[in-house]
Amino acid sequence: MEPILLYGFPLGSSMGLVAALEQLGQPYRLSRVDMLVDMATDAYGRINDRRETPVLITDDGRVLTETMAIAGWLEARDTQRRISYAPGTPDADRMHQIMAFVNTGFTGSFSPLWTALEMKNPDPATLEILRAHGRKSVISRHARLEAMIADTPFLVGNKLTLADTTLIGVARWAEFHDAVDPAAYPKLTALRRRIEAEPAVRFAQAIEDGQTPAGSGACKGHVPLAEVIERFGARRAA
Ligand SMILES: N[C@@H](CCC(=O)N[C@@H](CS)C(=O)NCC(=O)O)C(=O)O
Numbered sequence: 001m002e003p004i005l006l007y008g009f010p011l012g013s014s015m016g017l018v019a020a021l022e023q024l025g026q027p028y029r030l031s032r033v034d035m036l037v038d039m040a041t042d043a044y045g046r047i048n049d050r051r052e053t054p055v056l057i058t059d060d061g062r063v064l065t066e067t068m069a070i071a072g073w074l075e076a077r078d079t080q081r082r083i084s085y086a087p088g089t090p091d092a093d094r095m096h097q098i099m100a101f102v103n104t105g106f107t108g109s110f111s112p113l114w115t116a117l118e119m120k121n122p123d124p125a126t127l128e129i130l131r132a133h134g135r136k137s138v139i140s141r142h143a144r145l146e147a148m149i150a151d152t153p154f155l156v157g158n159k160l161t162l163a164d165t166t167l168i169g170v171a172r173w174a175e176f177h178d179a180v181d182p183a184a185y186p187k188l189t190a191l192r193r194r195i196e197a198e199p200a201v202r203f204a205q206a207i208e209d210g211q212t213p214a215g216s217g218a219c220k221g222h223v224p225l226a227e228v229i230e231r232f233g234a235r236r237a238a
Pocket residue numbers: 008011012013014035039051052053054065066067068103
C-alpha cells in the first residue's frame with residue numbers, strides 16, 4: 001500500500017510534510033484532519049493519543065507520529081536525493097541540525113501564543129503575560145534562525161530539502177499571530193518566498209486550502225479519516 005499522511009488544517013505544520021512527499025515523487029495518499037473538530041474525538045485518540053498531527057501510516061501499515069520521525073522515514077526512502085543529502089555528508093548534518101532547531105526551539109516559541117488563543121474564559125492579566133512572553137520567544141528564535149541562514153538559495157544548498165519543508169509549515173504562524181516584523185529578518189523573508197514558490201509547496205498549500213491541484217501525480221488521493229482510524233487505529237478494549 002501507499003503511505004498515508006494525516007495532515008492538519010488550518011495552518012498545520014504538516015503542510016511541510018505534504019510538500020516533502022510531493023517532492024519525493026513516490027506514490028502516497030493523504031488524509032485530512034480538521035484540527036478544531038476531529039482531533040478532540042475519542043476516535044482520533046486511537047491513531048494518536050497525544051491528539052496531534054502529523055501522523056504517517058507507513059507502507060506496511062504502522063502508525064508513525066512526530067514530524068522528525070516521519071521526515072526520517074521519508075529521508076530513508078529518498079534514494080534519488082530529491083529532498084535530502086547522502087547520510088554522513090556535511091550537507092546532511094546541516095539539514096538535520098536545522099530541522100531539529102525548527103522543530104524544537106522555533107516551533108516551541110509559538111506555544112504561549114497558541115495557549116493564549118485557545119484559552120477558554122481567560123483572565124486579561126494571564127493573556128497579556130502569555131502574549132508578551134510568546135512574542136519575545138518568537139522574536140528571539142527568528143533572530144537565531146536568521147543568523148543560521150547561509151548564502152544559498154535554500155536552507156541547505158540549491159534545492160528544497162526537508163529542512164525547508166519543516167520550516168515552511170510553521171513559519172507562517174508568525175503572520176497569523178502578528179508576532180514579528182518580517183522586514184527585521186530579510187534573509188528569512190526572502191527564503192520563505194523562494195520556498196513558497198516551489199511547485200511542491202504550492203501543491204501542499206492548495207491541498208490545505210481544500211483545492212484539488214494536479215500536482216506531480218505522486219498523490220493518489222485522499223482517504224477519509226474515519227477509514228484510516230478503522231483500518232489502522234488501536235483497537236479499543238472490549
Ligand atoms: N512534536 C510534534 C508536534 C506536532 C504539533 O505541534 N502539531 C500541532 C499542529 S501543527 C497539533 O496537532 N496541535 C494540536 C493541539 O495542540 O491541539 C511533531 O513535531 O510532530
